Amino acid sequence: MTEPASDATSDPAFDPAARDRGGPAQPLLSVTGLVKHFGGRRSWRGETKGAVRAVDGVDFSIAKGETLGVVGESGCGKSTTARLVMQIIAPDAGEIVFDGEALGSRALDLTTYRREVQMVFQDSYASLNPRLTVEDTIAFGPRVHGVGRREATGRAHDLLFKVGLEPARFAGRYPHELSGGQRQRINIARALALQPRLVILDEAVSALDKSVEAQVLNLLLDLKAEFGLTYMFISHDLNVVRFMADRVMVMYLGKVAEVGPSDVILKSPSHPYTAALLASMPSMDPDARTEEAPLFGDPPNPIDPPSGCRFHTRCRFASAICANVEPRLAPVARPHEVACLMAQPGSGHPRAAPLRENAA
Amino acid sequence: MSTPPPAAPLVRARNLTVDFVGGARPVRAVAGVDLSLAAGEVVALLGESGSGKSVTLRALMRLLPEKRARIGGSITVDGRDVAALGRRELARFRGGTVAMIFQEPGLAFDPVYRVGDQIAEAVVRHERVSRKAGRARALELFERVRIPSAETRLDNYPHEMSGGMRQRAMIALALACRPKVLLADEPTTALDATVQIQILLLLRELQREFGLAVIFVTHDIGVATEVADRIAVMYAGRIVERGDCRDVIRAAAHPYTRGLLASRADHVFTRGTRLATIPGAPPDLGALPPGCAFAPRCAQAVPACEAGVPEERPASATHVARCILLRPPAQADAGATAAA
Numbered sequence: 133m134t135e136p137a138s139d140a141t142s143d144p145a146f147d148p149a150a151r152d153r154g155g156p157a158q159p160l161l162s163v164t165g166l167v168k169h170f171g172g173r174r175s176w177r178g179e180t181k182g183a184v185r186a187v188d189g190v191d192f193s194i195a196k197g198e199t200l201g202v203v204g205e206s207g208c209g210k211s212t213t214a215r216l217v218m219q220i221i222a223p224d225a226g227e228i229v230f231d232g233e234a235l236g237s238r239a240l241d242l243t244t245y246r247r248e249v250q251m252v253f254q255d256s257y258a259s260l261n262p263r264l265t266v267e268d269t270i271a272f273g274p275r276v277h278g279v280g281r282r283e284a285t286g287r288a289h290d291l292l293f294k295v296g297l298e299p300a301r302f303a304g305r306y307p308h309e310l311s312g313g314q315r316q317r318i319n320i321a322r323a324l325a326l327q328p329r330l331v332i333l334d335e336a337v338s339a340l341d342k343s344v345e346a347q348v349l350n351l352l353l354d355l356k357a358e359f360g361l362t363y364m365f366i367s368h369d370l371n372v373v374r375f376m377a378d379r380v381m382v383m384y385l386g387k388v389a390e391v392g393p394s395d396v397i398l399k400s401p402s403h404p405y406t407a408a409l410l411a412s413m414p415s416m417d418p419d420a421r422t423e424e425a426p427l428f429g430d431p432p433n434p435i436d437p438p439s440g441c442r443f444h445t446r447c448r449f450a451s452a453i454c455a456n457v458e459p460r461l462a463p464v465a466r467p468h469e470v471a472c473l474m475a476q477p478g479s480g481h482p483r484a485a486p487l488r489e490n491a492a
Numbered sequence: 493m494s495t496p497p498p499a500a501p502l503v504r505a506r507n508l509t510v511d512f513v514g515g516a517r518p519v520r521a522v523a524g525v526d527l528s529l530a531a532g533e534v535v536a537l538l539g540e541s542g543s544g545k546s547v548t549l550r551a552l553m554r555l556l557p558e559k560r561a562r563i564g565g566s567i568t569v570d571g572r573d574v575a576a577l578g579r580r581e582l583a584r585f586r587g588g589t590v591a592m593i594f595q596e597p598g599l600a601f602d603p604v605y606r607v608g609d610q611i612a613e614a615v616v617r618h619e620r621v622s623r624k625a626g627r628a629r630a631l632e633l634f635e636r637v638r639i640p641s642a643e644t645r646l647d648n649y650p651h652e653m654s655g656g657m658r659q660r661a662m663i664a665l666a667l668a669c670r671p672k673v674l675l676a677d678e679p680t681t682a683l684d685a686t687v688q689i690q691i692l693l694l695l696r697e698l699q700r701e702f703g704l705a706v707i708f709v710t711h712d713i714g715v716a717t718e719v720a721d722r723i724a725v726m727y728a729g730r731i732v733e734r735g736d737c738r739d740v741i742r743a744a745a746h747p748y749t750r751g752l753l754a755s756r757a758d759h760v761f762t763r764g765t766r767l768a769t770i771p772g773a774p775p776d777l778g779a780l781p782p783g784c785a786f787a788p789r790c791a792q793a794v795p796a797c798e799a800g801v802p803e804e805r806p807a808s809a810t811h812v813a814r815c816i817l818l819r820p821p822a823q824a825d826a827g828a829t830a831a832a
Contacts, residue, residue: 206684212772313773341541342713343770346769346770347758347769350769353766368684371756409685412690413685414688416756418737424693425689425693426689427690430654431686432657
């Protein structure tokens with residue numbers, strides 16, 4: 133069973149280390165100006181009205197070997213961002229650079245890119261073909277990418293073993309014969325079948341029971357270490373993100389609100405929205421229950437997002453300027469960037485520091 | 493709670509069992525649940541999918557399909573035997589004495605009627621008042637659950653509301669006929685974090701104001717901690733541990749509860765360390781093991797665990813657990829009295 137796998141790794145096209153081009157300092161993925169609007173009608177003046185502005189100008193990068201956690205509420209664009217990065221849907225604008233090569237350039241066509249980037253979805257059942265056995269599901273990707281049948285099957289068995297499922301017992305089963313946790317392990321194995329370097333996990337553990345969730349999170353850590361993977365980990369559960377992520381990106385209504393090291397963001401956030409998200413987590417102390425909700429109302433509709441700072445309608449620190457000026461994502465302390473006028477000296481917000489002449 | 497508990501509990505289930513028949517083989521979803529709830533008290537039923545928490549809740553309101561679900565044991569709510577209620581009485585009982593809120597309010601409302609009319613209809617049917625009075629009560633409730641611009645929102649169809657607002661409307665509907673008991677089936681699971689906490693706080697406030705008895709089903713320990721006076725942890729159709737919220741959270745006695753608490757990612761402070769996990773998966777409800785259902789996954793299991801279903805044993809002054817590793821009641825401290 134190990135033989136086909138070792139064959140596969142000796143093939144340079146399937147060895148992740150041999151595919152590294154830019155070296156360790158080059159981000160594995162860097163995304164600039166990503167935009168995706170859905171629907172809407174174009175008026176006679178050429179303006180689009182009523183579009184869902186799901187992702188509205190998002191920039192980020194993921195370093196090699198790191199885990200970027202992406203958090204936010206429904207409608208913030210985190211899943212759309214994942215789908216754009218995976219190229220399941222085409223962006224309206226924006227550039228994706230993978231290990232120094234722009235996607236769509238001659239050096240990096242879509243087929244090659246899809247071998248490098250794979251995705252695991254939230255619904256473990258809907259994302260598996262009910263008519264394929266577990267073995268065929270995992271071997272499908274490699275077969276499409278030109279791997280022989282026997283080798284692909286051998287690799288599928290090897291991966292089943294790696295995700296903790298006995299190949300002899302599970303290879304011939306169909307998705308409906310598996311539990312949710314087992315199905316998600318299959319989805320992870322399938323994502324790894326092409327030996328990708330970046331794996332996008334879109335709420336991959338959210339539908340699992342807590343006791344199973346912990347098992348799958350441990351598995352993800354093990355696989356990351358073994359295959360030298362880079363994760364983009366999307367979740368609404370801040371505890372899970374704290375556990376998994378090196379850096380965290382907080383999104384609100386299609387924009388990045390805050391991004392930085394996970395210890396900083398989840399301990400002392402600079403953006404009022406991040407602080408509210410943290411304070412909204414149920415208390416685990418029966419004697420220190422939450423007494424006041426940090427935010428009122430639901431997140432606004434991304435069809436007609438508020439002007440200026442998109443959070444100003446729910447922000448307790450909002451001042452008049454917040455409705456007019458859209459804050460840029462700017463560093464507060466080097467790797468930590470915030471899109472809030474309060475954090476920007478001289479922005480005109482009453483709580484912002486005055487602009488100093490000799491400020492860096 | 494401030495109200496002194498009456499002599500008889502408001503809700504009492506004794507040795508409740510639910511078997512689903514009609515499939516390839518019968519499935520025992522609830523395998524002997526004892527539950528009592530006083531007026532003004534909040535109990536959280538905590539458990540994972542398939543633990544029987546939602547089925548227990550539905551059995552209390554007789555919402556399970558009568559042909560496929562065999563219900564054993566007894567359920568008394570407000571002094572009445574739920575199994576013996578006739579059709580008319582049942583209709584009055586549902587909504588009038590006991591009301592339920594669901595995980596997905598979008599599915600609980602009828603999509604083709606205005607939300608305000610649906611609430612008014614319930615009031616008119618139960619209290620035999622005019623439509624105008626029903627509508628007035630709906631408006632009062634909408635204001636009470638803090639739906640902004642309540643007057644216009646009454647005329648919304650369910651799809652015109654956001655998730656959080658629909659859940660508020662659902663709560664308004666549940667409270668429309670002044671029930672004594674509110675059953676909540678994961679009412680905040682489908683909501684965003686910032687909305688979830690608002691709904692939890694609203695429920696807590698309304699519970700206090702109306703003196704409601706609440707059974708709150710959830711899989712989230714944090715949510716249970718926020719709302720409950722007492723917690724009952726369910727596993728494979730049985731309550732394995734129950735007692736005062738503080739004790740269950742701080743001094744969990746059953747290995748399953750302890751495992752659940754330990755596997756939470758917020759217990760790990762250094763990244764890269766592995767999470768403590770409970771090995772394996774919940775048992776097949778069609779073939780429950782003869783003894784403790786958790787024994788196959790339990791690190792402390794001994795051969796005696798498989799001998800029979802463990803009795804409840806005191807774990808502290810205010811809580812009990814079904815684990816034979818706890819000292820049997822006879823040998824327990826004389827001072828530690830078992831919780832009622």
